[in-house]
Amino acid sequence: MKEESSGLIIGISIGVVIGVALAVVAFFCFRYHRKRSQIGNISSRRAATIPIRANGADSCTMMSDSSFGTESPRPSNQNGMSLWLGGLKKANVVSASGILEYCYKDLQKATYNFTTLIGQGAFGPVYKAQMSTGETVAVKVLATDSKQGEKEFQTEVMLLGRLHHRNLVNLVGYCAEKNQHMLIYVYMSRGSLASHLYNEKLELLNWELRVQVALDVSRGLEYLHDGAVPPVIHRDIKSSNILLDQSMRARVADFGLSREEMGLMEYVELAAMNTEGKVGWEEIVDPRLDGKFDVQELNEVASLAYKCVNRVPRRRPSMRDIVQVLSRILKSSHNKKHKKDSLNARADEVSINMDQLENRSPIPEHHRVESVDSTTDSVDV
Known part of the structure; x- marks a missing residue:
């Protein structure tokens, strides 16, 4: 009997130990999985905002030179922008948002070699462009010596790529060729x-x-x-x-x-x-x-x-x-x-009626006599 009780106690003890061990393992697995998911969420949020810069370069993947046609590789001081744009393309941010990449030659032709200046800002000059498709757009060119302009370029592409509202100026495309960076907007014909x-x-x-x-x-x-x-x-x-x-x-x-x-x-x-x-x-x-x-x-x-x-x-x-x-x-x-227009319309209508009454020609005297005579005759009958 004692042996059976001892065996039962040992079995229960082993079961409890195993259960506790499994619970501890499950707890650590849960924490590990949760930590990884949080890291993934943070990374995705960073990817959806302005790119992180470290030592002057963006933390994105390098874009291949073929993305810009036959253009030669950019000098090292342009790698940051190339990295960032490459990251956008690989993440399908540009294509998903409907932002098009325009060719430098097309924009050069549409602006008559960048002579159609319509504005000048801290970012750089703005030109009016008449594209071969018939659409009219505004081209904002990044000043080549503007660090602030480079940040603005990145910010506008990232933000306007996902922001769409009838009271926001829509970004329709960009150009990044020949060491130039441009933003293409819907043309606002009445200016600022x-x-x-x-x-x-x-x-x-x-x-x-x-x-x-x-x-x-x-x-x-x-x-x-x-x-x-x-x-x-x-x-x-x-x-x-x-x-x-x-x-x-x-x-x-x-x-x-x-x-x-x-x-x-x-x-x-x-x-x-x-x-x-x-x-x-x-x-x-x-x-x-x-x-x-x-x-x-x-x-x-x-x-x-x-x-x-x-x-x-x-x-x-x-x-x-x-x-x-x-x-x-x-x-x-x-x-x-x-209400004011309605009152004015009524006043004009009354004025017109009064003018018509005043301008009505009087009945000639002999017509009035004939009218009276005819009335008298009819009474006699």
């Missing part, structure tokens, strides 16, 4: 907002159109903040980076300084705003508007802008809030304009 605000030779933007531009820009930024994954902070919003299409609808451009969100307020620099004296907002309105704006709408827009520069971050409105307010203001403006 800055040119319309400060160039008196161009058509004046009325108040309603200015509110519409503000709404378009807000919608583009709302997409970057709330619609993009991960969110994107532009960091360089200004009138020269807002472009207008043929219909005067605004799009946000120049993403070279953008960053994927790490903490919104780390990238915002506040402008000091002097509120002493409490001067009416209409005192700082563009004098060229000549008072042709709704004071109530102006105060609402100014109040909204003032909230945006509040020194306490949590008190600033989100881009979604801004879109809602501007949409309401614009809708109210349209309703007022429609």
Whole structure:
């Protein structure tokens, strides 16, 4: 009996030891697998953002020379960009996003040997290009001595390759040949907002159109903040980076300084705003508007802008809030304009009717006599 009890105890003990050992092994396997998956996720996130640079070179795979036709290998100071572009191609980032690689010769021909200059920025010159396919595009050329431009080139290709919104300027392609790096965009025929605000030779933007531009820009930024994954902070919003299409609808451009969100307020620099004296907002309105704006709408827009520069971050409105307010203001403006046009149309109609009555020719005297005689005759009968 004792031998059976001893055997049972030994068997149970062995089973417990084996069970504990298996549990420990399973635990370490789970931790190992989890650690590897986390490393893989971190790597994939890095691949989806701006490439990591180490000692002046990007941590991507070298692209073969055949990617650039018969061009000779690049000098060592261009290897960083080649590595990075090669990594993009091997990861199918370019093809998946629909960004095309343009040939240098085609762009040279389309810009008449780069003589169709339409703008100049920190990144480099911008040219208008009429492609053989009939499409018109804007070509932004990286200044060869610009390190900042190289970073902007990388950032814009990475970001605009995956960001698509009607209020963002679309990147349609790039070129990296003959030691030149270019970005090809949809052509915005009306130029920048800055040119319309400060160039008196161009058509004046009325108040309603200015509110519409503000709404378009807000919608583009709302997409970057709330619609993009991960969110994107532009960091360089200004009138020269807002472009207008043929219909005067605004799009946000120049993403070279953008960053994927790490903490919104780390990238915002506040402008000091002097509120002493409490001067009416209409005192700082563009004098060229000549008072042709709704004071109530102006105060609402100014109040909204003032909230945006509040020194306490949590008190600033989100881009979604801004879109809602501007949409309401614009809708109210349209309703007022429609009502005013209706009243003017009725006033014109009344004026026309009065003119017709005044211009109606009087009945000749002999006609009136004949009319009376005929009436008398009929009564006699």
